[in-house]
Amino acid sequence: MDQKVNDFMQKINIEFKNPELLQEALTHRSYVNENPDTPNGHNERLEFLGDAVLELATTQMLFNDYPSYPEGDLTSFRAAIVRTESLAEEALKLELGQSLFMSNGEEATGGRDRQYILANAMEALIGSIYLDQGFDVALLFIKEKIYYKVQNIVDNRLDIDAKSKLQELSQEELKITPTYSLVSEEGPDHNKTFTMAVMIGDNSFGEGKGDSKQSAEQVAAQNALENWQELVGKYFPANNA
Numbered sequence: 001m002d003q004k005v006n007d008f009m010q011k012i013n014i015e016f017k018n019p020e021l022l023q024e025a026l027t028h029r030s031y032v033n034e035n036p037d038t039p040n041g042h043n044e045r046l047e048f049l050g051d052a053v054l055e056l057a058t059t060q061m062l063f064n065d066y067p068s069y070p071e072g073d074l075t076s077f078r079a080a081i082v083r084t085e086s087l088a089e090e091a092l093k094l095e096l097g098q099s100l101f102m103s104n105g106e107e108a109t110g111g112r113d114r115q116y117i118l119a120n121a122m123e124a125l126i127g128s129i130y131l132d133q134g135f136d137v138a139l140l141f142i143k144e145k146i147y148y149k150v151q152n153i154v155d156n157r158l159d160i161d162a163k164s165k166l167q168e169l170s171q172e173e174l175k176i177t178p179t180y181s182l183v184s185e186e187g188p189d190h191n192k193t194f195t196m197a198v199m200i201g202d203n204s205f206g207e208g209k210g211d212s213k214q215s216a217e218q219v220a221a222q223n224a225l226e227n228w229q230e231l232v233g234k235y236f237p238a239n240n241a
């Protein structure tokens with residue numbers, strides 16, 4: 001077994017019966033393209049399975065934990081929990097990107113930190129845990145590593161589209177409509193990472209990265225919301241008087 005696989009197994013504290021499943025979950029397509037003799041293939045089939053396991057697990061927990069909320073709200077909460085940015089954030093905490101097998105070219109263009117690669121790998125990891133350990137262990141992993149943030153999402157309605165929420169807040173408190181500007185774009189045409197800034201007046205209220213301008217704007221808006229009071233106090237002190 002590859003040392004990288006063994007180290008990651010210890011990190012997540014799950015002893016795989018079949019470590020090859022975990023190795024497959026950690027293998028990006030680019031690595032197989034560069035190493036066609038890779039025995040277990042890349043992680044996209046496990047990603048497909050893990051996506052379904054993640055949706056079922058979060059649906060079950062939301063259904064049990066929030067009996068007073070209607071279906072529409074539960075759907076919105078679930079979408080916020082399992083969205084690409086959320087999964088990538090948790091993957092970074094696990095240093096999942098550093099454990100991936102990927103091509104030199106993919107790594108050179110920032111693949112280990114790319115949100116959609118991390119999110120897809122997180123789903124593949126869940127798929128491998130499900131196959132090797134069963135649904136209950138996968139459910140516990142999801143609860144500890146992903147679902148834990150649900151109360152904050154519910155309390156602060158972080159499931160609501162961040163750009164819409166920021167626009168409503170900014171217009172209400174400052175009478176200014178936020179605008180977005182491109183800070184940078186990196187990578188080849190088929191695999192770009194965009195950095196967008198959200199501006200309120202002449203002031204930057206946050207930046208965000210994403211694999212599209214739209215997703216980067218959402219991250220920037222969310223950053224602005226999370227730091228709203230501090231930024232308003234800094235740039236618009238009269239509003240806090």
